[in-house]
Amino acid sequence: MRIIRLFQIKVAVIAILLGTVSCGQKTEAVAESQSGSEHPKLILTAQGVKDIRAQLGTIPIFDKTLEAVKAEVDAEIEAGIDVPIPKDYSGGYTHDRHKRNWFVLHKAGLLYQILDDEKYAKFVKDMLMEYEEMYKTLPLHPKTRSYARGKLFWQCLNDSNWLVYVSQAYDCIYNYLSEEERNKLETNLFRPFANHISIDSPQFYQRVHNHSTWGNAAVGMIGLVMDDQELIDRALYGIKDLKLDTEEKDDDGGFLNKDGKAGFLANIEEPFSPDGYYNEGPYYQRYAMYPFLIFAEGLHNVKPELKIFDYKEGVLLKSINALLNLSDADGEFFPLNDGQKGMSYYTGALVTAVDISYHFGDQDPGLLTIAEAQDRVLLDDSGLAVALGIKNNKAEPFNKKSxxxxxxxxxxxxxxxxxxxxxxxxxxxxxxxxxxxxxxxxxxxxxxxxxxxxxxxxxxxxxxxxxxxxxxxxxxxxxxxxxxxxxxxxxxxxxxxxxxxxxxxxxxxxxxxxxxxxxxxxxxxxxxxxxxxxxxxxxxxxxxxxxxxxxxxxxxxxxxxxxxxxxxxxxxxxxxxxxxxxxxxxxxxxxxxxxxxxxxxxxxxxxxxxxxxxxxxxxxxxxxxxxxxxxxxxxxxxxxxxxxxxxxxxxxxxxxxxxxxxxxxxxxxxxxxxxxxxxxxxxxxxxxxxxxxxxxxxxxxxxxxxxxxxxxxxxxxxxxxxxxxxxxxxxxxxxxxxxxxxxxxxxxxxxxxxx
CATH class of the missing domain: 2.70.98.70 (Beta-galactosidase; Chain A, domain 5)
Structure with a gap:
């Protein structure tokens, strides 16, 4: 806690010296940012950064999460950056390393904003530049099993996972980077990455499926960070004027949609019932909830006119309650359809779901009890809301009934x-x-x-x-x-x-x-x-x-x-x-x-x-x-x-x-x-x-x-x-x-x- 209190003092001094200048931004980048939107803006917001810094050291569950994430990222920085040439399926070294990198990039970006320590921004920038250098000449992944091959991973699904998380990291260091550095990343890495997921892989992107939800969110989130309306529209509504002569079938038995049902909104409209049940079952609902909710939060913060949390009578927030009710007394999801036993609401996706539901919903005190059991929160605006609710003793049992x-x-x-x-x-x-x-x-x-x-x-x-x-x-x-x-x-x-x-x-x-x-x-x-x-x-x-x-x-x-x-x-x-x-x-x-x-x-x-x-x-x-x-x-x-x-x-x-x-x-x-x-x-x-x-x-x-x-x-x-x-x-x-x-x-x- 001593470290956190020192950061609080530092924040106070910065606020006095800089006045209205947003904390966590390099001063030479301030002028550059005035012509565009304030960053961070996607999930962790600039106002959220101020609010979090004001509370550090007084919100136990948030402080504990922050210390754990800091120790994890510090160890990664000490070990050095590793961006290997992709070659493995799931479970292989290169697959796991790139998967590890997307988590570390995301967390390092958050630490830069919350702790105002430039070493985290530099770490994110240096790793992204290595990805930029590699991606420019990267062919399709050498493993050929998938119906839609990625480049970093054997399937576009995992490439989409990477971009969903890395978009948030990029948002956090956006104003740390020079305009030249941003142009380099966006031209050689982010736009080509988004294009490969979507335009180059319509059999993956242009349908209603949890895979496609990840793809939609990936394209949309990087579009929000870059203020690229074309990418945002592609995420929301799918690829326009797509022409295919034959129906394409994936290796799961799903089909490419040619009837206009594609994009993020279609993926909300079709799989969810009005009660919030997701037709693939709770195991895949759990997996899909992260991109659903993270992209929705990004849209809420950047494009509030869309009123995304009201879409289909608020089904995204309803779905969280439905998903929690689809778990047993230990919090493990019932293995309906293709469901792996043991998956529970202790997974990171449900930490996201619980925090977002509490922050943007009706602040159900039962969610705070689940958050206490999860013993961690998101390091962002919604995580702060949950941490304050717990601190103020608002938690009540989450009552699961028939x-x-x-x-x-x-x-x-x-x-x-x-x-x-x-x-x-x-x-x-x-x-x-x-x-x-x-x-x-x-x-x-x-x-x-x-x-x-x-x-x-x-x-x-x-x-x-x-x-x-x-x-x-x-x-x-x-x-x-x-x-x-x-x-x-x-x-x-x-x-x-x-x-x-x-x-x-x-x-x-x-x-x-x-x-x-x-x-x-x-x-x-x-x-x-x-x-x-x-x-x-x-x-x-x-x-x-x-x-x-x-x-x-x-x-x-x-x-x-x-x-x-x-x-x-x-x-x-x-x-x-x-x-x-x-x-x-x-x-x-x-x-x-x-x-x-x-x-x-x-x-x-x-x-x-x-x-x-x-x-x-x-x-x-x-x-x-x-x-x-x-x-x-x-x-x-x-x-x-x-x-x-x-x-x-x-x-x-x-x-x-x-x-x-x-x-x-x-x-x-x-x-x-x-x-x-x-x-x-x-x-x-x-x-x-x-x-x-x-x-x-x-x-x-x-x-x-x-x-x-x-x-x-x-x-x-x-x-x-x-x-x-x-x-x-x-x-x-x-x-x-x-x-x-x-x-x-x-x-x-x-x-x-x-x-």
């Missing part, structure tokens, strides 16, 4: 429902395809207790930035396994994935909400219908999380109603994590492992156990991380029960060796799958004691199933029976129902009945 997030530009393409009851979280996906990163998993779900998976979604098959695993890129198993329907907790018909695993078909359809109800804290329900995954077959799934006094913890009830025009084979997997404890059926374990099938993901499943269901209910109990879980599912005598394990036909060990329990029902036309999952009890390896390790459910029973209603009885081990009735058709909150079951009348208003 929420239903619509999908699609107008909120009419399905969605994602999250049911929360005490420590239990159920994530029910009935969304659209999710662009090129979407999975074929209509009406799938995953289940959590206190941040730990009970039933998992596999996520993606990729080791991000680990060079030894496919250069850190998507592995072929992402398509052969992770995207296939059998990899998810939903119904598979005739061993074929939804939409036959075809993006072109799946992207045309979405599931439809039947109803969502979260008003009752004890019973929360989501119900949705899918009619296109298998032509001639309709699936209606209703999922509830119920808190009942007869159970230790809330339990999940799952009703999947399948109606088809022909007989089929149905597979219904449960991807549980943990150690099998007990079943109420006998199973045979083979002496050698056989593969379940030969395509559509089945080729990656070993069969470890086989059984016939012995009773009306089949039960499986398991232990995971000191907690007990039991699945109870209604079965018939012809059902097959399978224990499977991921890992077949995987010679490079790219897939995790995890288990599933699978219910197989053959030669069936219309059918009903009903199950319950209980979380119960605990085990301590220290005291070696097991508490409440047995299921509380004695029996599940379907007592009515018609086109309009399905009713399920849940009887516990003490003989107490509860009834859950779901409306399959007339499910509005205002609908009034009268129904007779076993000579007893039931009346209720709303979508469901539970008592």
């Amino acid at each position: 929420i239903n997030l619509s999908d699609g530009p107008k909120g009419t393409q399905g969605g994602v429902a999250i049911l929360r009851n005490e420590a239990i979280e159920l994530v029910f996906k009935y969304a659209s395809q999710g662009s090129s990163h979407g999975h074929y998993d209509k009406l799938s779900y995953s289940l959590y207790e206190d941040g730990e998976e009970i039933l998992q979604d596999y996520g993606l098959a990729r080791f991000v930035n680990i060079e030894q695993k496919g250069g850190g890129n998507y592995l072929k198993e992402n398509k052969t396994w992770a995207k296939q329907t059998i990899a998810h907790n939903t119904v598979v018909q005739n061993e074929t994935s939804h939409f036959n695993g075809k993006y072109e078909i799946g992207s045309q359809h979405h599931s439809v909400l039947n109803y969502f109800s979260s008003e009752n804290e004890k019973v929360q329900v989501a119900s949705a219908k899918e009619s296109n995954a298998y032509p001639g077959t309709e699936m209606l799934r209703t999922m509830a999380v119920v808190k009942d006094e007869d159970f230790e913890k809330p339990f999940m009830l799952d009703i999947m109603k399948v109606t088809s025009n022909k007989k089929n084979k149905y597979d219904f997997p449960y991807y549980f994590l943990g150690q099998v404890l007990q079943t109420n059926f006998e199973y045979q374990t083979p002496k050698s492992l056989n593969v379940l099938g030969n395509k559509n993901g089945y080729e990656h499943l070993f069969v470890e156990g086989i059984a016939k269901s012995p009773s009306k209910n089949s039960k499986l109990s398991w232990l995971n991380k000191g907690k007990f879980y039991t699945l109870t599912t209604i079965t018939n005598n012809s059902d097959e029960l399978l224990f499977t394990r991921i890992g077949a036909n995987d010679p490079e060990f790219n897939l995790r060796r995890e288990a599933a329990f699978m219910l197989r029902r053959k030669d069936t036309k219309n059918t009903l799958f009903v199950s319950a999952i209980e979380a119960h009890g605990s085990y301590s390896p220290v005291t070696e004691s097991a508490v409440n390790s047995n299921s509380s459910i004695k029996e599940l029973k379907v007592v009515l199933d018609t086109s309009d209603y399905t009713a399920v009885e849940i009887t516990n081990v003490n003989g107490n029976t509860k009834l859950f009735i779901t409306s399959n058709t007339n499910a509005s909150k205002e609908a009034e129902h009268i129904l007779k079951i076993n000579n007893k009348n039931y009346t209720w208003k709303g979508s469901y009945y539970y008592n």
Whole structure:
């Protein structure tokens, strides 16, 4: 803190001596800057610099962040500048070095402004001049895998990452540089860089996709710094008068847009629903939020007339709240679509999101609690606002409740429902395809207790930035396994994935909400219908999380109603994590492992156990991380029960060796799958004691199933029976129902009945 206080004294002296001259600028550059805009202006502003300097030493979280960044950049300066000739994929040395450089350049620019120390500006200038010298003659990157090759990196995406960050560094030292130096950088580095990302790479730039968002932001931000309206317009609206003879397809399955949907505004308009859900899923929303929000902040500061934070009824700020709600109790994002497990709101992109949301939104005190957990802030205007909010004890808990997030530009393409009851979280996906990163998993779900998976979604098959695993890129198993329907907790018909695993078909359809109800804290329900995954077959799934006094913890009830025009084979997997404890059926374990099938993901499943269901209910109990879980599912005598394990036909060990329990029902036309999952009890390896390790459910029973209603009885081990009735058709909150079951009348208003 002594260093910071010395800087405060220095700032005060400078202010007295220079009067209205903006701090952090070389005096010989002042005259040059008078004809243009004041710098910095993009993210950290000139006024923000003054405000930050006035508070240094009195804002603990900001001061702590500043000290950490200073130590990091000082070490880089001491080590010397390294700008190697590009040659590697993700994870390789040259890739990682250039990636490291963009972060260091950005941070050094901030330090120059905040600390008024010329060594940081000189470091940024010297490194940029080395990039200028190299870029003038730099060919396309030698690695040829990408559909759009960059120059510094193997793909234009990473080149765009570089320019988004370096634009901010350039803004911070803009007035430190002479006019000749700026012309040199802009002529030989920045404009050619922006042109390569956009004009030279329309298959990357001219579409709606998280990649393109980075490209739009990169071009737009450097345009804002240089006051280049042509680049700004290209960023906002895409490339004008683009003429292509053929449709171009990228290696993710995305397509070049030729219908005018391109540019930053289109990338806000198309992927975001009015609720702020991003159709590629939270993992890619997290990745895209940085360019979305940073460019938006730059536009807000430099082009306030655009009112960018009001665009589409303020969806960018809404999306931050949606994204935070798409995380579990530990802050980790639910791995919908191509999502890597473990990504959380502790990532730098969410520090940006939280700070910007607080500063430009309604200053939600719950965001301050997340910022405290992140334990760092941005070194700019929004970071200062958060630091002051925390300092002034405004923080309150961020309360995540049950929420239903619509999908699609107008909120009419399905969605994602999250049911929360005490420590239990159920994530029910009935969304659209999710662009090129979407999975074929209509009406799938995953289940959590206190941040730990009970039933998992596999996520993606990729080791991000680990060079030894496919250069850190998507592995072929992402398509052969992770995207296939059998990899998810939903119904598979005739061993074929939804939409036959075809993006072109799946992207045309979405599931439809039947109803969502979260008003009752004890019973929360989501119900949705899918009619296109298998032509001639309709699936209606209703999922509830119920808190009942007869159970230790809330339990999940799952009703999947399948109606088809022909007989089929149905597979219904449960991807549980943990150690099998007990079943109420006998199973045979083979002496050698056989593969379940030969395509559509089945080729990656070993069969470890086989059984016939012995009773009306089949039960499986398991232990995971000191907690007990039991699945109870209604079965018939012809059902097959399978224990499977991921890992077949995987010679490079790219897939995790995890288990599933699978219910197989053959030669069936219309059918009903009903199950319950209980979380119960605990085990301590220290005291070696097991508490409440047995299921509380004695029996599940379907007592009515018609086109309009399905009713399920849940009887516990003490003989107490509860009834859950779901409306399959007339499910509005205002609908009034009268129904007779076993000579007893039931009346209720709303979508469901539970008592």
